[in-house]
Amino acid sequence: MFSKVFKILHHPQINTPYSLEDILKTDAKVDFLVIEGALSRSEKILSRFGYSFKDILDILSKKAKYIICAGSCASFGGIFRLQNEAKIFGALFSGKEKGGFWFNNSKVINISGCPMHPRWFVETLLKLHYGDKLSLDEYRRPKEVYSYLVHHGCLRNEYFEWKVDCKDYGEKEGCLFYEHGCQGPMTHANCNKILWNSVSSKTRVGSACFGCTEFDFPRLALYETKKHMSLPSAPYGISKRAYYSLAGVAKGFKIERLEKRLIDENN
Ligand code: SF4
Known part of the structure; x- marks a missing residue:
């Protein structure tokens, strides 16, 4: 079902038609940017691409209609926040602690969980794909799951x-x-x-x-x-x-x- 509706353009660990470089260079838009793992504040240039991690996220986020933070690390920083909170963005912090990389980005949808239930992810993407209404809670999580x-x-x-x-x-x-x-x-x-x-x-x-x-x-x-x-x-x-x-x-x-x-x- 998933592969009939969605085409995965790039994933670092599975065989996909485009490299990250291809995606960074193209002007084409995508429906979803899916992020897994805690985000780093590091400005260090990733030598292979000539961009910092932050630059890559900025470029990709502009191409995407929705940014899906898959799992608790991408959503809120997860276990990495315990280690060195200062270096971790998380994708979107709200409520108790404001800040985060895209705090004000209305494209962000958090699907927290360690791990995230695959059904939460697929159902959210399908709803967005078919234009169904998706209500979010104060942490930008789908209410259908998190209420x-x-x-x-x-x-x-x-x-x-x-x-x-x-x-x-x-x-x-x-x-x-x-x-x-x-x-x-x-x-x-x-x-x-x-x-x-x-x-x-x-x-x-x-x-x-x-x-x-x-x-x-x-x-x-x-x-x-x-x-x-x-x-x-x-x-x-x-x-x-x-x-x-x-x-x-x-x-x-x-x-x-x-x-x-x-x-x-x-x-
Ligand atoms: S009833 Fe509630 S508190 Fe008790 S084990 Fe189940 S979920 Fe936990």
């Missing part, structure tokens, strides 16, 4: 509501929010709705969501629940007061069914 939370569709929601912890990674029972750092209630993406390879997700196999689509990814201590006075942060969009009152009530009940193994080999 959901990873928490939506997680099979552990009942355990979350009754504050029943998962005892260990890989277990079918319990919620990973209280002790294992699950960021599902704060992370925008529809992973648990569309699933990976249409069959699974981190939380379905007993691993916590570590918030890879968010602007501030990666946090340090990915699998640790940050607590204040022994209470985890409230889920996204819920007041602390409401959350802690409800959590206190729920924790007071012991729901026997939820404390048991789903499949008990001994019974």
Whole structure:
């Protein structure tokens, strides 16, 4: 489907009809400039081309109708921001930290995720190609994907509501929010709705969501629940007061069914 609709003109690692030099020299326009990886602030001239990396991006961005930042590194700097934030642009920072290479470039669309789900990418390109309306959130991510939370569709929601912890990674029972750092209630993406390879997700196999689509990814201590006075942060969009009152009530009940193994080999 993808190759029937789109023609890839250049990619550094796959066999494509044009070299980067061809693309830089031509006056022809392209529909999409797709960027992967964090962007460098370096002004160093790349000897093969006689341009700096920044020049190359400027030239290519003018040719493109849309600039797609594929993955969290291209969108927000990703793991490289931890190493040396000063040298990394990211493609577009907004919200908490403004700046970035193309902060004001309305062509930019961020498809964050580490990795980005291939369906988010293909669906976004198809929508743009067919002229469908694409609404973006404050981080210029498609709302169709990023208005959901990873928490939506997680099979552990009942355990979350009754504050029943998962005892260990890989277990079918319990919620990973209280002790294992699950960021599902704060992370925008529809992973648990569309699933990976249409069959699974981190939380379905007993691993916590570590918030890879968010602007501030990666946090340090990915699998640790940050607590204040022994209470985890409230889920996204819920007041602390409401959350802690409800959590206190729920924790007071012991729901026997939820404390048991789903499949008990001994019974
Ligand atoms: S494991 Fe994570 S995503 Fe699933 S219910 Fe618990 S907090 Fe939500």
